[in-house]
Amino acid sequence: MSAPARPAQPAPQPPATPAVLLALEGVRKRYNIGLPNEAEVLHGLSFTIGRGEFAALIGPSGSGKSTLLNIVGLLEHMTAGSYRIDGVEMNGLDDATLTLRRRSTLGFVFQFHHLLPAFSALENVTLPALMREGRITPARRERARAVLAAVGLGDAMGKRPGELSGGMQQRVAIARALVLEPPLVLADEPTGNLDTGSADEVFALMRQMHAELKTSFLVVTHDPRLAARCDRVLELVDGRLVRDGATVPERREGREGLVGGS
Numbered sequence: 251m252s253a254p255a256r257p258a259q260p261a262p263q264p265p266a267t268p269a270v271l272l273a274l275e276g277v278r279k280r281y282n283i284g285l286p287n288e289a290e291v292l293h294g295l296s297f298t299i300g301r302g303e304f305a306a307l308i309g310p311s312g313s314g315k316s317t318l319l320n321i322v323g324l325l326e327h328m329t330a331g332s333y334r335i336d337g338v339e340m341n342g343l344d345d346a347t348l349t350l351r352r353r354s355t356l357g358f359v360f361q362f363h364h365l366l367p368a369f370s371a372l373e374n375v376t377l378p379a380l381m382r383e384g385r386i387t388p389a390r391r392e393r394a395r396a397v398l399a400a401v402g403l404g405d406a407m408g409k410r411p412g413e414l415s416g417g418m419q420q421r422v423a424i425a426r427a428l429v430l431e432p433p434l435v436l437a438d439e440p441t442g443n444l445d446t447g448s449a450d451e452v453f454a455l456m457r458q459m460h461a462e463l464k465t466s467f468l469v470v471t472h473d474p475r476l477a478a479r480c481d482r483v484l485e486l487v488d489g490r491l492v493r494d495g496a497t498v499p500e501r502r503e504g505r506e507g508l509v510g511g512s
């Protein structure tokens with residue numbers, strides 16, 4: 251009789267996806283270095299953002315929110331500190347490498363949508379694929395159509411930005427940010443230019459896309475109602491993190507008032 255077969259070795263498992271997507275440590279930003287008007291605007295920020303988190307970044311005007319978002323978005327270099335994405339250090343990488351990293355990891359939504367006015371909504375949403383892959387395949391075009399339909403613009407794909415309302419333009423910008431399914435979307439005042447109703451709709455859409463795609467979001471907002479509907483709030487004052495905490499779950503549905511309000 252032959253010996254009983256040895257139990258098969260379990261197949262090696264790929265490493266688990268790390269829970270931490272971004273890790274900043276001691277990040278500083280100084281402008282106009284060596285000039286009389288040299289100024290440090292971020293003073294050693296340290297925090298992490300997990301996979302699938304939906305976080306707000308709030309703070310007074312001039313506190314450094316956009317500067318921080320631009321550093322996290324690899325659009326600006328930090329002066330000192332460490333910034334890792336998926337464990338890979340970004341500080342010190344050259345611009346070409348950062349650009350590739352940006353295209354593979356990040357989606358952006360700005361206050362002013364930055365859509366290309368001469369192109370249709372569909373063409374605008376196919377642009378990230380063109381930038382990243384150098385061409386637009388039929389599958390990419392189909393995906394762009396599907397995302398535009400998901401943001402409620404199934405009937406407006408052929409329209410140019412100038413033919414759409416502000417809220418619709420921001421929906422196109424959200425579709426563009428999400429079309430390649432980046433792990434992180436950065437939004438700088440995405441509803442700052444909208445009336446309250448459109449702002450609520452656009453924000454609800456971001457939450458819906460977050461729930462469906464598990465994308466992490468970091469959203470700069472001046473609107474305490476919207477901050478309360480994020481899962482976590484980071485607050486900057488004068489380039490320092492003065493608060494970092496979870497919001498109250500019951501308030502996230504938008505049924506309640508201001509953060510900390512009655």
Ligand SMILES: Nc1ncnc2c1ncn2[C@@H]1O[C@H](COP(=O)(O)OP(=O)(O)OP(=O)(O)O)[C@@H](O)[C@H]1O
Nearest residue numbers: 281282289291309310311312313314315316317318
């Ligand atoms: N390119 C630059 N050169 C010099 N100083 C700058 C530059 N960009 C921003 N700053 C300064 O850095 C500080 C932070 O600016 P930042 O735009 O990040 O603030 P913010 O929190 O986004 O403000 P807001 O809410 O008004 O958008 C400000 O004092 C600003 O003047």
Ligand SMILES: [Mg+2]
Nearest residue numbers: 315316317438
């Ligand atoms: Mg700003």
